[in-house]
Amino acid sequence: MKQSIYRLSIELTNKKWSSYILRKFVQSRLSRPLISSFIRTFNIDVNDMQGSTQDYRTLHDFFIRKLKEDARSVQYGENDAVSPVDGLLAETGTISDRLQIMVKGKPYSVLDMLGTREKASPYMGGDFAVFYLSPANYHRIHSPIDGIVENRWSLGTHSYPVNDLGLLYGKDALSKNYREITELQHPLGKVSVVKVGAMFVNSIEYVHERESWKQGEEVAYFTFGSTVILLFEKDRFRFSEGKAVPREVKMGETIGKFNA
Structure with missing residues (x-):
């Protein structure tokens, strides 16, 4: 029963129109005020990202943020x-x-x-x-x-x-x-x-x-x-x-x- 209810709710909401609306919102400047709450909600460490939070115009821009060049070390080995x-x-x-x-x-x-x-x-x-x-x-x-x-x-x-x-x-x-x-x-x-x-x-x-x-x-x-x-x-x-x-x-x- 739980599985059926879960799948039905997803089928009702996972539509092209709802995806379109969400995508447009997070890629618009209207989403910018949500960046701070997004950081707090998910306890995101902003110290290793490029720039500051003020540099990001939209929630989408923040979500696909890049890291500082020295933020990660690749433990390279050819095999x-x-x-x-x-x-x-x-x-x-x-x-x-x-x-x-x-x-x-x-x-x-x-x-x-x-x-x-x-x-x-x-x-x-x-x-x-x-x-x-x-x-x-x-x-x-x-x-x-x-x-x-x-x-x-x-x-x-x-x-x-x-x-x-x-x-x-x-x-x-x-x-x-x-x-x-x-x-x-x-x-x-x-x-x-x-x-x-x-x-x-x-x-x-x-x-x-x-x-x-x-x-x-x-x-x-x-x-x-x-x-x-x-x-x-x-x-x-x-x-x-x-x-x-x-x-x-x-x-x-x-x-x-x-x-x-």
Whole structure:
């Protein structure tokens, strides 16, 4: 019953017109007075961002804020993968032979997530990591590895929330929400970077279209919060040992290493 009520309420509100109104408001100067309360509500540390709060004309501008150049340190390693975002490393694990991942005890289809068996099958038996971004987080996305862009595509239209309620009651939010996928080729294996849109504002903007990504460089940003999923091929990658999951991570922090 709770699941049905939750899904009905989302279906009634998650419409193009409501998304349009929200987007227009947060991108207008009318939203500027909300920046201060947004900072207080989510206890945002403003010391590492570029400029001051007075420099931001809209709530949207503040949400996609950049950081000072020295605010994050990329723990570079040519065979390492680093966190692409600030956020919660919510789940890591193995992709099953049925091409499913388990997040908060619920299965999600990698086949649905990537769109075709041809794209999904290389990841059977591989590893995955799910990063959740809260409204408080820095919302720019960085490359987890040095790699060549093999493919890039988008899927989905509407989006369910990707918070705890969304994952519990939503309709396959991680695998069927609007999403942008970039497949990277590292010398030691393939990696798919899945950027999952959030409710109301399905906007994932790339900052360049170069054919290669450099570890730690900014590659895209979310317009309002969401999730990034990394998919690794079987026997090609291992996560750092002795670190708890879930845990908070910063962009540039090492999360594991390719098997040489």
